[in-house]
Amino acid sequence: AQKITQTQPGMFVQEKEAVTLDCTYDTSDPSYGLFWYKQPSSGEMIFLIYQGSYDQQNATEGRYSLNFQKARKSANLVISASQLGDSAMYFCAMREVDNRLAFGKGNQVVVIP
Amino acid sequence: EAQVTQNPRYLITVTGKKLTVTCSQNMNHEYMSWYRQDPGLGLRQIYYSMNVEVTDKGDVPEGYKVSRKEKRNFPLILESPSPNQTSLYFCASSPSRNSYEQYFGPGTRLTVT
Numbered sequence: 001a002q003k004i005t006q007t008q009p010g011m012f013v014q015e016k017e018a019v020t021l022d023c024t025y026d027t028s029d030p031s032y033g034l035f036w037y038k039q040p041s042s043g044e045m046i047f048l049i050y051q052g053s054y055d056q057q058n059a060t061e062g063r064y065s066l067n068f069q070k071a072r073k074s075a076n077l078v079i080s081a082s083q084l085g086d087s088a089m090y091f092c093a094m095r096e097v098d099n100r101l102a103f104g105k106g107n108q109v110v111v112i113p
Numbered sequence: 114e115a116q117v118t119q120n121p122r123y124l125i126t127v128t129g130k131k132l133t134v135t136c137s138q139n140m141n142h143e144y145m146s147w148y149r150q151d152p153g154l155g156l157r158q159i160y161y162s163m164n165v166e167v168t169d170k171g172d173v174p175e176g177y178k179v180s181r182k183e184k185r186n187f188p189l190i191l192e193s194p195s196p197n198q199t200s201l202y203f204c205a206s207s208p209s210r211n212s213y214e215q216y217f218g219p220g221t222r223l224t225v226t
Contacts, residue, residue, distance in 0.1 A: 033213055045217035099210050100171055103156040
């Protein structure tokens, strides 16, 4: 069964607007971690943000914030004030107690001027 | 500079010819892992290692071997490569199993004909 689900098709977003990328996850472990990574066209994987399952506050890192809804098993990424350099593939990932890291299939974002 | 290096970056080989992709990190990280990335499938974990001489299977270990004789190195070995192992491979490391950030290498694009 897929553990991380990212189902949005490719998205176009206007520069300076906010964009929300959906991620739902499936786990029975009480302790887990959720990540978002960015992969630009150059191919490297760039860590963006992390949320622990016991964290009370939603994680934020600059223009990135994670909307963590534990009961719904949802960990959406919000990018505020989009920039042209935000055009990339974005991956949601989860680490469970056994330390395996499972990735979703990704969301393609294109920022248009 | 703190980094994860992989070699080679690009490799074209033939079915059955043994190959090794090297991975090295200079951050004294305990945890290292290998992923493959295929279009539409996201990243899938092949093997991981929580410390020297400790390795475990990820989600897609078939056809691969790893070793962790030294802390800094975690080579990926394909004893008899097949065309279905054509993929983009990433090595990653993190300070410990509980660390929230993983540092990714630049990727190795492998083609098996």
